[in-house]
Amino acid sequence: MRTRASGRTVGGLRSLSLQAPAVTLLLIWMAVPLGMTVWFSLQRYNLMMPGMEQFAGLENYHYLLTDPALWRAMANTLILVASVLAISVVGGTLLAVLYQQEFFGRGIARVLAISPFFIMPTVSALIWQNMMMHPVNGVLAWLLGLFGLPAIDWFSSYPLLSIIIIVAWQWLPFALLILLTAIQSLDDDQVEAARMDGAGPLAIFWHITLPHLKRAIGVVVMIQMIFLLTVFAEIFVTTSGGPGLATTNLAYLIYLRALLEFDVGGASAGGVIAIVLANIVAIFLVRMVAKNLAS
Amino acid sequence: MQSALIKRLGLTLLAWTLTLVICFPIVWMVLTGFKTETQAIASPTLFFTPTLESYAAVQGRADYVKFALNSVYISLGATFLALAIAIPSAYAMAFLPTKRTKGTLLWMLSTKMLPPVGVLVPIYLIFRDLGLLDTRTGLIVIYTLMNLPIIIWMLYTFFKDVPKDILEAGRMDGASTLHEVCYLLIPLTLPGIASTGLLSVILSWNEAFWSLNLTSSQAAPLTAYIASFSSPEGLFWAKLSAASTMAVAPILIFGWLTQKQMVRGLTFGAVK
Amino acid sequence: MATLQLKGVTKHFGETQVLKGIDLDVNDREFVVFVGPSGCGKSTLLRIIAGLESASAGDLVIDGERINDVGPAHRGLAMVFQSYALYPHMTVEENMGFSLKLAGTDKQARRAKVHETARILQLEPLLTRKPKALSGGQRQRVAIGRAIVRNPSIFLFDEPLSNLDAALRVQMRIELARLHEKLDATMIYVTHDQIEAMTMADKIVVLQGGVVEQVGSPMTLYHHPVNRFVAGFIGSPKMNFLPVEVSDVSASGVEVILPGGERIEVPVAGSGLTHGAALELGIRPEHLMLDERGPLAGRVQVIERLGGQTSLYLQQDDRLMTLMADGDVAHRVDETVRFGFAPRRAHLFDAEGRALESLERHPLTHIQRCDNRAS
Numbered sequence: 001m002r003t004r005a006s007g008r009t010v011g012g013l014r015s016l017s018l019q020a021p022a023v024t025l026l027l028i029w030m031a032v033p034l035g036m037t038v039w040f041s042l043q044r045y046n047l048m049m050p051g052m053e054q055f056a057g058l059e060n061y062h063y064l065l066t067d068p069a070l071w072r073a074m075a076n077t078l079i080l081v082a083s084v085l086a087i088s089v090v091g092g093t094l095l096a097v098l099y100q101q102e103f104f105g106r107g108i109a110r111v112l113a114i115s116p117f118f119i120m121p122t123v124s125a126l127i128w129q130n131m132m133m134h135p136v137n138g139v140l141a142w143l144l145g146l147f148g149l150p151a152i153d154w155f156s157s158y159p160l161l162s163i164i165i166i167v168a169w170q171w172l173p174f175a176l177l178i179l180l181t182a183i184q185s186l187d188d189d190q191v192e193a194a195r196m197d198g199a200g201p202l203a204i205f206w207h208i209t210l211p212h213l214k215r216a217i218g219v220v221v222m223i224q225m226i227f228l229l230t231v232f233a234e235i236f237v238t239t240s241g242g243p244g245l246a247t248t249n250l251a252y253l254i255y256l257r258a259l260l261e262f263d264v265g266g267a268s269a270g271g272v273i274a275i276v277l278a279n280i281v282a283i284f285l286v287r288m289v290a291k292n293l294a295s
Numbered sequence: 296m297q298s299a300l301i302k303r304l305g306l307t308l309l310a311w312t313l314t315l316v317i318c319f320p321i322v323w324m325v326l327t328g329f330k331t332e333t334q335a336i337a338s339p340t341l342f343f344t345p346t347l348e349s350y351a352a353v354q355g356r357a358d359y360v361k362f363a364l365n366s367v368y369i370s371l372g373a374t375f376l377a378l379a380i381a382i383p384s385a386y387a388m389a390f391l392p393t394k395r396t397k398g399t400l401l402w403m404l405s406t407k408m409l410p411p412v413g414v415l416v417p418i419y420l421i422f423r424d425l426g427l428l429d430t431r432t433g434l435i436v437i438y439t440l441m442n443l444p445i446i447i448w449m450l451y452t453f454f455k456d457v458p459k460d461i462l463e464a465g466r467m468d469g470a471s472t473l474h475e476v477c478y479l480l481i482p483l484t485l486p487g488i489a490s491t492g493l494l495s496v497i498l499s500w501n502e503a504f505w506s507l508n509l510t511s512s513q514a515a516p517l518t519a520y521i522a523s524f525s526s527p528e529g530l531f532w533a534k535l536s537a538a539s540t541m542a543v544a545p546i547l548i549f550g551w552l553t554q555k556q557m558v559r560g561l562t563f564g565a566v567k
Numbered sequence: 568m569a570t571l572q573l574k575g576v577t578k579h580f581g582e583t584q585v586l587k588g589i590d591l592d593v594n595d596r597e598f599v600v601f602v603g604p605s606g607c608g609k610s611t612l613l614r615i616i617a618g619l620e621s622a623s624a625g626d627l628v629i630d631g632e633r634i635n636d637v638g639p640a641h642r643g644l645a646m647v648f649q650s651y652a653l654y655p656h657m658t659v660e661e662n663m664g665f666s667l668k669l670a671g672t673d674k675q676a677r678r679a680k681v682h683e684t685a686r687i688l689q690l691e692p693l694l695t696r697k698p699k700a701l702s703g704g705q706r707q708r709v710a711i712g713r714a715i716v717r718n719p720s721i722f723l724f725d726e727p728l729s730n731l732d733a734a735l736r737v738q739m740r741i742e743l744a745r746l747h748e749k750l751d752a753t754m755i756y757v758t759h760d761q762i763e764a765m766t767m768a769d770k771i772v773v774l775q776g777g778v779v780e781q782v783g784s785p786m787t788l789y790h791h792p793v794n795r796f797v798a799g800f801i802g803s804p805k806m807n808f809l810p811v812e813v814s815d816v817s818a819s820g821v822e823v824i825l826p827g828g829e830r831i832e833v834p835v836a837g838s839g840l841t842h843g844a845a846l847e848l849g850i851r852p853e854h855l856m857l858d859e860r861g862p863l864a865g866r867v868q869v870i871e872r873l874g875g876q877t878s879l880y881l882q883q884d885d886r887l888m889t890l891m892a893d894g895d896v897a898h899r900v901d902e903t904v905r906f907g908f909a910p911r912r913a914h915l916f917d918a919e920g921r922a923l924e925s926l927e928r929h930p931l932t933h934i935q936r937c938d939n940r941a942s
Contacts (some may be wrong), residue, residue, distance in 0.1 A: 014472070015396075018387035022382050022447060024401065029440040030406045037416035095313065103307040109314040111551050115321055118550035120501040122521040123539040127320050129525070130532055131327060137532075138337045139323060173317070174561075181558045182566050219565045230410045233503030233518070237525045251412040251504075257510065258416050267416050275413035280409035289563045291399055408795075460652035464621050468666035468717070469640035482656045 036274070040268035049263035060269035069253060071246055077249040077277075080164060081228040087168040088224065091218055092175025096183050096213075097205060099176070110180065117173040121233035122224045125150075128166045129155065129238045159239055159246040166234050171276050175199065182216035197241070215288070222285035228277055321543075327536035335532040349537035359538060362520035366542075368433050369516055370499035373438035374492050377446050380439070382488075385450035386476055390462060400451065403444040404563055411441075411504045422509060431514045434506060438499040445498070446491055449560035453487030454480065490556035493549045500546050517542040569630050569643065569720035569753050570595050576625035578611055578777075585611050587777040588625070592719075593755065593770075598747050601757045602764040603774035604800070610725055612774070613757045615644050618725050629721070640666075645714035646723040649730065651706045653698040660694040661687075663713045680716055687749070688712045704735050709764055712745075715750065724756040728763065748850045761801050765789070766798065773797050783932075790929035795920035798849050804878065806849045813837070813844040813913075820926060821915060823848060826884055830861035833913045835923040839921075845924075847916040852878070852889040854912040857896065861907030863888075867900050881906070 044056040064070050099110050116124065132139050133154040141151035154162040186209065194208050230251045234239055241248035241256065248256070250270065258267030315322070326333050329345035353359050388396050418437070419428075427433030457480065465479050481488065502519040510519055521542060524535045550557075558566055571593040585608045593599050603607040614620045616627065618639030627634050634642050636745060641643040654662050660681055661668075667677045681918040685691045688708045698706055707727060714722055724743075728736045744767055747754055758764055764771050766786045773788065773796075781797045792798035798806050814830055815822035821837035823846060824830050833848070840846075865881030865888060872894065879890045879898065890906055898904055915923045 006363050013390035014477055015387040015393050018383040018391070018472075019399065022403075022405070022443060025380065025440060026403060026406050026443060030409060033414035033417040033421070034409065036420075037414055040416055098306070099315070101306050101310070103303055103310050105307070105311065109310055111554070112318045113314045114554060115318050115547055115550070118497060118501070118543075118547050119321065119543050120521065120546070121503045122507075122518045122525075122545055124320070126521060126524055126535060127324050127539065130535065131323055132320055137338075139319075142339045168359050169320070177554060178558055178562060178566055181555070206352075216562075216566045219562045223562065226355035226408055226410070230504070232412070233507060233522070236503075236507060237522050254412045254415060255508065258419065264416050264420070271410075271413040271416060274410045278408050278410045278413070281406060285408070286401055286405055289404060289565050290397070290478050439927070458650060458652065460648045460650045462652060464646070464652035464713075465647055465665070466639050467617060467646050468617065468713075474669060476826070477653060483654075553660040 006126055007276075029174060030288075037268045037271045037275070039274050040118045042265050043265045044270075045264040046263060060265045064266060064269045064273070066232065069248070070273075072245045073248050073250050073253040076160060076247065077229060077251075078244075080167065080231060080249060082226060083164045084168045084171055084228055085224060088172040088175040089220060091122060091172050092179050092220065093210075093213065093217065095172075095181035097209060099180055100183050109199065114173040114177045116170050117177065119170065122237050124170055125166055125234040125237040128162075128169070133162060155239055156243060158268075159243060163231075163234055163239065163247050166238070167228065167231055171224055178220050179216055180215055186190060186212045218288055219285070222281055222288065225281045226278060226285070229274065229281070250277070324536045325540050327533055328540045330533050330536075332531055332533045333515060335536070349531075349533040350541075353534050353538045353541070354465060359520065362515055362517050363541070365514055366500055366516035366518075369434045369438065369514070370496045372431070372435040373499045374495040376435060377439045377442050377495055378488070378492060381443060381446040381450055382476065382481075385447050385454050386452050386472075386480060388447070389454035389457075390459065400448065407444045415504075415508060418505075419508065427509075429510045429513045429515075435504050435511060436514070437509070438495075438502060441502070441505075442495045442498055445560050445563075446495055448563050449491040449494065449556070450484075450488065451492070452559050452564045453484045456487075457483050487556065491560060492554040493553045494557050494560050495542055496554075497546050497549055522567065571721060571753065571755075572626075572628040573612075573616075574626040574628065574672070576612070576622045576627065578608070578615060578616060578620065579623045584669070585777050586615075586622075589777075589779055591772060591779065591782065593753060596751055596753055598744075598754045598756065598767060598769045599772060600764040600768035600770070601649075601755065601772045601774060602759065602761055602800075603780075605759055607774040608777040609757045609774045611753065613646075613723055613725055616721075616755065616808075617644055618642055619646075619704075629708050639699050640669075643720040644723055645717045645721075647707075647727045648716050649726040651698075651727075651730075653706055653709055655698050658695050658697055659690060659701070659709050659712075662698070662709060663716050665713070682714075684715045685710045687715070703731050704739065707731065708742075708857040709744055711746070713920060716919060720753060722750075722752055722754045723810045724754065726758055727756075728758070729760070736763075743767065745838075751881050762803065765801070771801075773800060786929060787852040787932040790932060791922070792914065792924055794921050795847065795849065795916045795922070798914055798922065800915070800928035802851055804852045804889045804891070806851050807886075808916075809848045809850070809883075809886070809888075811846050813842055813846060814842050815842070818841050820910075821846075821923065823915070827862055829862065831862065831910045833915055834926040835915050837923060840923075845918065845921075849916060850908050850912060853891040854908050855888070855890040855906050857890070857898075857904055858907040859905055861905040863907060864903060864905045866903045867898055867930060870881065870898065870900060880906070893933045 041060055042056060042058070043053055044059065045053045095113065099106065099113065102107075130138070135151050135153040136140055140154070144151055152158070190208055191204060194204050196270040197209065231249060232251045232255065235247055235249065235252050236255075239247040241252045251274065254267050254274065257263045257270060326341070328349055329347070330343055331346055331348055335341050388400060422428045422433050427436070461483070462475050462479060465475050480508065500516075501518065503522070506516050506518045507522060508514070521535070521539055524531070524538075573589050573591040576589040578582065589612060601612060603833060611620060615622050618637065622635065653660050654665065657665065663681045663684060664677045667680060672680075681694070682691070685694055685789055688711065690705070690708055690712055693701060693705060693709070698709065701709065710727070728739055731739060740763060747882050756763075756767065758866055768785055771785055771788050772782050775796055781793045783791075788797060788801045792801060795808070799808075806836065809826055811823035811825055813821060814824050816837040818836040820832045821840060823847045825848070834887060863883060865883035867879055867882040868882050868887065871878040875894045877894055879892055879894045879896070881888045881890055911927070917923065
């Protein structure tokens with residue numbers, strides 16, 4: 001009856017109008033390109049052949065799904081994601097435990113160890129390619145030389161491994177940063193109680209620290225996955241997807257189709273596949289955050 | 296006592312060894328920047344006479360300055376624009392929550408999940424048709440939208456910490472919504488807003504997918520400039536190192552300053 | 568100079584109704600205290616008066632004018648928050664002058680007003696400090712000062728003393744009472760502490776479950792609670808309750824049978840009661856007396872010696888009763904003692920918890936805290 005006097009209605013309206021700009025922009029940002037991607041993926045559409053656009057149904061998908069390049073790219077994507085995740089989560093957890101101990105210069109060491117995360121991807125790719133992994137003048141070649149071992153031409157002999165090393169170097173510090181923050185919220189009393197109960201350092205790690213970190217690890221895994229599924233700059237700068245298709249992931253394949261072959265339809269179909277992949281991960285992440293928001 | 300000290304020394308040795316291994320590429324990059332081009336490709340050594348030759352060479356090239364200015368302009372522009380849009384929104388979510396607020400927050404997070412490659416084609420075409428390709432405005436728009444969810448989430452968590460009473464006291468004192476935000480909320484959460492802004496600058500500065508795909512020369516930021524060194528004819532390691540050092544130095548410092556608060560934003564408040 | 572009327576005020580939060588039709592008159596310059604257990608709706612009611620929440624239905628009237636749609640700043644009210652809600656980034660002077668600044672008062676006048684208020688509250692030496700450099704009591708005074716500066720016609724206090732330690736609370740209670748006289752303003756005060764209500768109020772409003780249980784002067788509530796809830800809520804330690812049975816009803820009162828079998832006549836109106844009806848008898852601990860020939864007996868469970876007084880906790884059948892005795896009683900734990908009370912001190916409650924009306928009014932029930940304003 002008296003809606004004007006009801007606080008919820010008036011407050012709700014004010015709340016809505018203040019949120020409107022952000023919500024509208026994000027809605028457009030999400031809906032328009034998404035809709036266009038789906039639309040294009042159903043078209044025969046090449047920028048080199050203007051005026052030839054026509055509805056193609058699922059032809060692009062069919063072409064893409066039967067193209068061995070897609071499966072190679074998918075495999076590369078998954079190998080890259082899985083390896084970097086394994087390295088960063090295991091390494092990040094162990095490092096977080098280490099950096100939680102008291103030692104001299106702990107504050108500075110922590111800050112230095114998370115630094116790689118802040119380096120722009122093109123810089124880290126070039127540093128690794130030219131100064132670390134270069135077969136003649138690289139530091140790694142020099143190190144192997146010290147032990148009398150032959151130098152390795154990283155990017156031609158182990159191209160995917162090289163990319164994995166570069167990407168892991170960037171994301172391990174991210175895992176460390178998050179897990180270190182999480183470990184600091186572990187109640188000292190809990191650890192001391194466990195010690196009173198006779199738990200050794202290993203038992204404390206296994207039964208107290210690790211369960212405490214469980215959720216943070218989950219968050220790290222999912223956020224990294226979102227970013228790792230679309231690694232681009234590191235490949236673009238170093239191998240350009242090669243040799244052959246050895247380091248072409250899904251993101252790079254779409255880029256090749258769209259901006260080098262001008263095949264809008266095929267690239268869009270690839271985009272849809274990438275979106276589906278990312279959303280499978282996203283559902284779990286959103287659930288996890290929602291749980292946190294409720295508590 | 297004795298054994299505690301030994302343990303501590305052992306830990307110090309182990310931790311610092313690992314720390315140095317992790318940040319060795321950065322250290323090496325900084326050192327190489329102070330070498331000459333010949334020293335840079337010579338057998339690795341820590342002993343050399345430092346020179347500012349490469350820095351002078353890089354800064355002497357007009358295009359470096361142009362790229363750097365593009366980076367500054369784009370990341371600051373995107374950050375201020377995003378903050379201006381995000382502050383009212385986060386204010387409403389923190390202090391005027393409705394039944395839909397939680398859902399809206401989660402939906403915003405989900406927009407972050409849209410992989411850029413998935414929408415590369417339409418964005419490229421829209422930008423081409425609107426004349427936004429290779430413009431700073433274009434990248435500012437993209438980065439604003441890209442960072443908006445993270446910024447709103449981060450501001451939301453900072454605003455949530457402000458006691459509601461203080462804003463209500465302000466309302467009793469006659470403050471309008473605008474007064475509340477300007478006189479009370481912003482001064483009270485300035486450190487939080489600052490670290491949110493810094494995170495946005497960091498993410499925009501380092502972003503490489505859109506900047507590589509949507510710019511070519513006029514609006515290209517440092518990410519694209521550095522990438523241009525990858526061509527075989529551009530193998531000038533000392534200059535690359537000097538340019539890279541200048542490109543990452545401010546961001547490294549921002550990152551160190553905000554690492555604690557950044558965790559909140561990057562994990563959407565799931566880790567505190 | 569203001570009166571306030573609430574007419575049928577209700578409030579819903581989603582499905583739950585927190586206020587179920589509140590009617591209340593607050594007279595000019597009255598000190599009214601809302602008291603009740605947590606969750607009773609007292610703070611919500613205060614926030615509705617302040618304008619920080621809006622009523623779902625009903626009218627708010629100040630000085631004859633409906634103010635439901637007037638913003639909080641324009642109702643002529645000032646509020647002191649439980650957390651004080653001082654602006655942490657402003658000095659004491661800026662805190663107190665903020666409302667004037669927003670209202671566009673010029674600097675000179677602002678300064679004069681703030682300094683005058685600071686003088687009343689002895690805050691002058693603190694004007695340049697930030698809130699975090701103040702003690703709890705000082706913060707409290709700044710919060711009050713910030714309210715005074717606005718020259719409100721009604722002051723609202725939301726549990727303002729609950730964050731202070733016991734000694735400071737007593738001191739601030741006295742200071743507030745004094746301030747009330749000095750400012751000659753209407754004050755509405757919310758608390759869950761019945762001692763604060765008893766000591767400061769002209770008029771107490773007891774709320775429970777979103778309903779006004781009783782409105783009256785402190786002595787009215789103490790001596791003539793209208794129901795079992797008010798009887799139990801007002802007074803410390805709590806009133807004792809005993810099941811009794813009606814044995815006779817006459818013009819001079821109701822005769823009941825106590826658990827021990829003794830009969831006493833309580834001077835209350837008993838019309839409509841039948842012989843054998845079950846009632847509940849309430850008697851305050853301070854009205855129970857040790858008496859070798861008393862009608863009740865109990866075993867001493869715990870003794871708390873406060874010095875001047877001693878509380879005895881007595882096991883009487885399956886009940887634990889409290890008895891406030893003289894500080895010098897020599898009883899020990901496990902002794903069995905007999906005790907009784909003056910029948911006119913007892914209250915009787917029917918099966919619904921309603922009090923049977925007393926046949927005699929206590930002579931002090933119309934006394935107000937400030938005699939000169941007694942209405």
